[in-house]
Amino acid sequence: MHHELQALLVLLISAVLLVPIFRYFKLGAILAYLFAGVLIGPECFQMIGNPQAILAFSELGVVFLLFLIGLELEPARLWTMRRSVFGMGLVQMLVTGLVLMGLAAIAYFPIKAAFIAGFGLALSSTAFGLQLLEEQRQLKTLHGQGAFSILLFQDLAVVPLIAVIPLLSGVGTAATWTGTLRAVAMVAGFIFVGLYFIRHLFEFIARSRVQEVFTAMSLLIVVGSAILMESVGLSMGTGAFLAGVLLANSEYKHELEINLQPFKGLLLGLFFMAVGMSLDLGVLLSKPQWIALALFCLLATKGVLIFFVGRFFGFPKEAARNMAFILPQGGEFAFVLFAAATTAGLLLPEQTAVLSAAVTLSMAATPLLFALNQRYLRSFSEVSERPFDVVDTKDTVVLIAGFGRFGQIVSRFLQTQGITFTILEHNASQVDVARRYGRKVFYGDASRKDMLESAGAANAKVFVLAIDDAETSVLTARMVREHFPHLHVIARARNRQHALELFELGIEQVHRETYLTSLEVAKEVLLNLGAQREQINKKLALFRSHDERILRKQLAYKGDEKGLISLTNQANAELAEILREDQSTLAVQP
Numbered sequence: 001m002h003h004e005l006q007a008l009l010v011l012l013i014s015a016v017l018l019v020p021i022f023r024y025f026k027l028g029a030i031l032a033y034l035f036a037g038v039l040i041g042p043e044c045f046q047m048i049g050n051p052q053a054i055l056a057f058s059e060l061g062v063v064f065l066l067f068l069i070g071l072e073l074e075p076a077r078l079w080t081m082r083r084s085v086f087g088m089g090l091v092q093m094l095v096t097g098l099v100l101m102g103l104a105a106i107a108y109f110p111i112k113a114a115f116i117a118g119f120g121l122a123l124s125s126t127a128f129g130l131q132l133l134e135e136q137r138q139l140k141t142l143h144g145q146g147a148f149s150i151l152l153f154q155d156l157a158v159v160p161l162i163a164v165i166p167l168l169s170g171v172g173t174a175a176t177w178t179g180t181l182r183a184v185a186m187v188a189g190f191i192f193v194g195l196y197f198i199r200h201l202f203e204f205i206a207r208s209r210v211q212e213v214f215t216a217m218s219l220l221i222v223v224g225s226a227i228l229m230e231s232v233g234l235s236m237g238t239g240a241f242l243a244g245v246l247l248a249n250s251e252y253k254h255e256l257e258i259n260l261q262p263f264k265g266l267l268l269g270l271f272f273m274a275v276g277m278s279l280d281l282g283v284l285l286s287k288p289q290w291i292a293l294a295l296f297c298l299l300a301t302k303g304v305l306i307f308f309v310g311r312f313f314g315f316p317k318e319a320a321r322n323m324a325f326i327l328p329q330g331g332e333f334a335f336v337l338f339a340a341a342t343t344a345g346l347l348l349p350e351q352t353a354v355l356s357a358a359v360t361l362s363m364a365a366t367p368l369l370f371a372l373n374q375r376y377l378r379s380f381s382e383v384s385e386r387p388f389d390v391v392d393t394k395d396t397v398v399l400i401a402g403f404g405r406f407g408q409i410v411s412r413f414l415q416t417q418g419i420t421f422t423i424l425e426h427n428a429s430q431v432d433v434a435r436r437y438g439r440k441v442f443y444g445d446a447s448r449k450d451m452l453e454s455a456g457a458a459n460a461k462v463f464v465l466a467i468d469d470a471e472t473s474v475l476t477a478r479m480v481r482e483h484f485p486h487l488h489v490i491a492r493a494r495n496r497q498h499a500l501e502l503f504e505l506g507i508e509q510v511h512r513e514t515y516l517t518s519l520e521v522a523k524e525v526l527l528n529l530g531a532q533r534e535q536i537n538k539k540l541a542l543f544r545s546h547d548e549r550i551l552r553k554q555l556a557y558k559g560d561e562k563g564l565i566s567l568t569n570q571a572n573a574e575l576a577e578i579l580r581e582d583q584s585t586l587a588v589q590p
C-alpha cells in the first residue's frame with residue numbers, strides 16, 4: 001500500500017508542477033503530462049517502475065471521456081451520423097491500414113507482421129483527439145464531428161483486429177464465431193436494459209437524496225458497462241459510450257456530467273503520463289533513424305489520407321485539413337494490438353519497440369501540429385469551416401464586435417435612433433440564428449485587422465467591444481488600439497479582472513456586465529424595505545464613485561495579490577466610513 005501511495009504522490013506532484021508551466025508557455029496540458037511521464041518513468045529518473053500497470057488503470061480516463069461524449073449524443077443524432085461513422089470511418093481504416101501495411105512490407109516486415117503494423121498504426125488516439133477538440137471547444141464543429149466519427153469506428157474496429165491475431169498465428173478456433181455471437185447478444189441485452197431499467201434505477205437512487213450514493217451509482221454505470229463489454233471482447237470505451245448514448249435523454253444527464261467530470265480529467269492526465277512513461281528511450285537512442293522514419297511516415301501518410309478521405313465524403317477543404325491535423329497520431333489501442341501480436345509471435349520484440357516508440361512520439365507531436373494548423377494554416381474561424389462574410393461597408397458610424405446578449409441590446413437601441421452600425425460575430429451558428437430573425441449580422445473575426453478594415457473601421461467613430469470571451473476581448477482591444485487609435489472604444493467586461501486588463505490597454509469606458517444590474521437589484525431591495533428613492537440614489541452614487549476609484553487604483557497592484565488584498569480591505573473600510581458620514585440615513589422599516 002505504501003508503494004502505491006508513493007507512486008500516486010509522484011504522479012500528483014509532477015502534474016501540479018509541470019501543467020501550469022506548460023500552460024504558461026501555451027504548450028498545452030497534454031504535452032505537460034507526456035513530459036512528466038518521461039521524467040518520472042523507468043527510462044529517466046525511475047520514480048515509477050511499472051508504467052504498464054498505470055496505463056491499464058488510467059485507460060479509465062478514456063472510458064469516462066467517451067461516456068460523457070455519449071451523453072451529448074442522443075440516439076436520433078447518432079443515427080444521423082451513420083454515414084460518417086460506418087462510411088468515412090470504414091474507408092479511412094481500410095485505406096490507411098493498407099497503405100501503411102505496404103510501407104511496412106517495404107521495410108522488410110513479413111506479410112502478417114506488416115498487416116498488424118499497418119492496421120495498428122491506422123488507429124488514432126481517442127484520448128488525444130477528443131481532448132484536443134474539447135480544450136479548443138471544437139468538438140461540435142464540422143471537423144470535430146468528422147474526427148469523432150472516425151475515432152468511434154476505430155474503437156469498434158479494435159475488436160476484429162484483436163480477434164484476427166489467433167487466426168494469423170495459426171491458432172484459430174471455432175470459438176471465434178461463438179465469441180462474436182456472444183458480443184452481439186450482450187450489446188442487444190445492454191441496450192434493452194439501458195432503455196427500460198437504468199432510468200428507473202437512477203430515479204430510485206435519486207429519491208434517497210444522498211449525493212455520494214448518486215455519485216457511486218454514476219461510477220457504477222460507467223465502469224460496469226466498460227467491464228461488461230470488455231468481457232465479451234469489445235473495448236471498454238465502446239461500452240461506456242453506448243451507456244452514455246442510452247442516458248442522453250435522461251433527466252439526470254446534467255447531474256451525471258457534473259459528478260463525472262473530475263474523474264475524467266484526473267484519469268486522462270494519468271493516462272497521458274502513463275504513455276510518456278512507456279516510451280523506451282533505449283530504443284529511441286539506439287535506432288533513432290528508424291524511429292524518425294517511422295514517425296514521419298506515420299504522420300505524413302495518415303494526415304494526407306485522412307484529408308483526402310474527408311474531401312471524398314464531402315467535407316470542405318478547411319474541415320478536412322483540420323481532421324488531418326487532429327488524427328495523424330497512433331492510438332492507445334495500438335499498444336494492445338502490438339503486445340498481443342508479439343505474444344502470438346507475429347511481431348518481433350524489436351519491431352514492437354520501434355512501432356510503440358513511433359506511436360508515443362506521434363502523440364507528443366500532435367498537439368504541436370494542431371497548434372501549427374490553428375495558428376498559421378487555418379483560413380476561417382476556429383469554430384467553423386465556412387469562410388468569413390465579405391464585408392464592404394464604408395459609411396458605418398459604430399462597429400459592434402460580438403452579438404451575444406450584450407451586443408444585441410446595444411444594437412437594438414441604436415437601430416431605433418437611426419444610427420448606422422455594423423455587427424461582427426465570430427460564432428457561425430449565432431449569426432445564422434440572428435439572420436432567421438431578420439438581423440443583419442456579418443460572420444467575421446473582429447480581432448483581425450483586415451476584417452475591421454473591410455467593415456469600415458477607418459471611417460467609423462465608435463467601437464463597441466461586446467465579445468463574451470475575456471481573452472479574445474483583450475486581444476481585439478489591443479489590436480484596435482494599435483491599428484485604429486481614432487476609434488472611441490466602449491467595452492463590456494465580464495468581471496473585475498477583465499476590466500483591469502482593458503484599463504491597462506488605455507480603454508477608459510469599461511462597463512462590467514452585471515455591475516449596474518446588481519446595484520439596481522440592491523436598490524429594489526431597499527425600496528421594498530421602505531427606504532426613500534432619493535436617499536437610495538444618493539447612497540448608490542457614492543458607492544459607484546468610490547468603487548470606480550478603487551478599481552483604477554487596483555490596476556497598480558496587478559500581479560501583487562498581497563497588496564491587492566490590503567488595498568481592497570482598506571477601500572471597503574473607507575467606503576463604510578463614507579456612507580456612515582453621509583447625512584442622508586436610509587429609513588428602513590424593521
